[in-house]
Amino acid sequence: MSNFEKIINEDEIYRVxxxxxxTEAGQYFAKFLMKKGFKLTYDSGKKQYFINSFLPTIPSKAWDKAMNTLDSIKNGDRKLFQSDVVVTGRCHCNCWHCYRNKSSRYDLNLESIKSFIEQAYELGVANIGITGGEPMLRNDIKDIINFIPEGMQAQLYTTGHKIDDEFCKFLxxxxxxxxxxxxxxxxxxxxVKTRDNKNAFRESLDAIKVLQANNIYTVVTICIIDSFTSDEIEEYFKFVSELGIQEIRIVLPIPQGKIEGMDCKMNYKVAKRMIMDIKEKYINNPDYPNVVLFSEFESAKCMGCSAGIYYLTLNNDGAYTPCVAVPLSFGDxxxxxxxDVLEDMSQFFKCAGRTCYGRKIGRIIQDMGIDTGKIPLxxxxxxxxxxxxxxxxxxxxxxDGFFNDLF
Known part of the structure; x- marks a missing residue:
């Protein structure tokens, strides 16, 4: 039986x-979540609440750290709120929308990974992503996970490759x-076709099943393709809901890598409208998982794009990039x-953005005619x-609301 329960009562969400x-940030967050209609997922086994896959669980040392970081940011300190570390460029899939297909295939060495996690922690990071490529291709993935200290939580991004019962018990x-x-x-x-791997579908499903059997909070990410209809998106929602997952994270194509230069404007508008309609239909249904539309969460109406100011990535070649999907580097x-790198980047990133930095910078790179045969630049x-x-x-x-005490 699952330990997870969706919490939709507004008063309970605010109380939790x-x-x-x-902290000032903690109280503000409670008001902001109420205003935006966020829901929670409760893990009765660990007695913790999940807002979504972007934020630490409540209550936890990581949540406390995140709120203290936000208070420091409000006081003028240059701090990081989130980070990702690309532990490898290798992947056994060849996805149609991959924004990293021009990146190197190196594995990032353990010393650099450990150093980055330690430095990120000192700069305020309470939530870090372990990503790739496919992180599970690394034989030392457990060593990497063991680097995550108390007071920091991590999410593992994967296709489901090699996720089995033994690994879930370790997690x-x-x-x-x-x-x-x-x-x-x-x-x-x-x-199978869009990921160019005959085992891609089965690996994902097998991983989801074993993760759920071990009561691990599981998110599925879907990248919306042009041919998707509203009926197909709704069918997808029903399909993954029956798998018992806790969250659906919806992303839209980033015109980098394989689809560099693609005009995604119409795709964004049409897809977002369809998804918002379906989200509203199921948001208060306790039998459906939470839904996070990436472009909504990182929009001007919510958290915005933190690339380069509150969020930083360590690439698998050792370069610091503003975002895992941005092919720019600002040091090694x-x-x-x-x-020092974060301070140097302050000349370009003076606040959180109101739109996706990767989309903006992708168009600029294209207009400048820059050779992107090898990235990051x-x-x-x-x-x-x-x-x-x-x-x-x-x-x-x-x-804006937090800094100016708007509510």
Missing amino acids: VSEASN SNSNVSRVIISLDHYKEEVV INQDKVK GTELSKTVAEKYIVEGLPPEFY
Whole structure:
């Protein structure tokens, strides 16, 4: 029997979040979640609540750290809220929308991974993603996970490759609080074709089943394709709901890598409208998982895009990038401290953005005619590109309200 229960009562949601932290940020978060209609998922086994896969669980040391970080940011400190570490560029799939297909296939060495996690922790990070490529291709993946300290939680991004019962039991005793599985369709033939791997569908389903059997918070990520109809999206929702997962994370194609230069504007508009309609239909249904539309969560009306200011990625070649999906670099872990790089980036990232930085910068790179045969771009060229789009002005609603005590 599942330990997870969807919480939809607004008063209970406010009580849980407001009582979890006495910090200014914690109280503000409770009000903001209420205003935006967020739901919670309760894990009765660990007695913790999940807002979504972007944020630490409540109550937890990681949540306390996250709220303290936000308070420090409000006080003018240069802090990181979230990070990702790309532990490998290798992948056994060849997905149609992959924004990393021009990146190197190296494994990032353990020393660099450990150093980055330690530095990120000191700079305020309470939630870190372990991503790739396919992280599960690394034989030392358990060593990497063991680097995650108390007071920090991690999410593992994977296709489901090599996720078995033994590994799930290891995860249950680690600081990985959730696993995010890529699954783009409910039809096996579509997944096999779009991921160019005959085992892709079965691996994802097998992983989801064993994760649920071990009561691990499981998220499925779907990247919306042009041919999706509203009926197909709804069918997908029903399919993954029956698998027992806790969250559906919906992303839209980023015009980098394999689809560099693609005009996704119509795709974004049509897909977002369809998804919002379906989300509203099921948001208060306790039998359906929570739904997070990436472009909504990172929009001007919510948290915005934190790339380069509150969020930083360590690439698998050792380069620091503003986001896992942004092909710019601003230093190297073998030469530069995270704190110094973050400070240097402040000339380009003055606040959280009101739109996706990756989409903006992708168009700029294309307009400049820059060769993207090898990414991320070098630091000097990256700074030249970044000068074309300085993130500044009015911050997204979450930060605007927090900084200015609007509610």
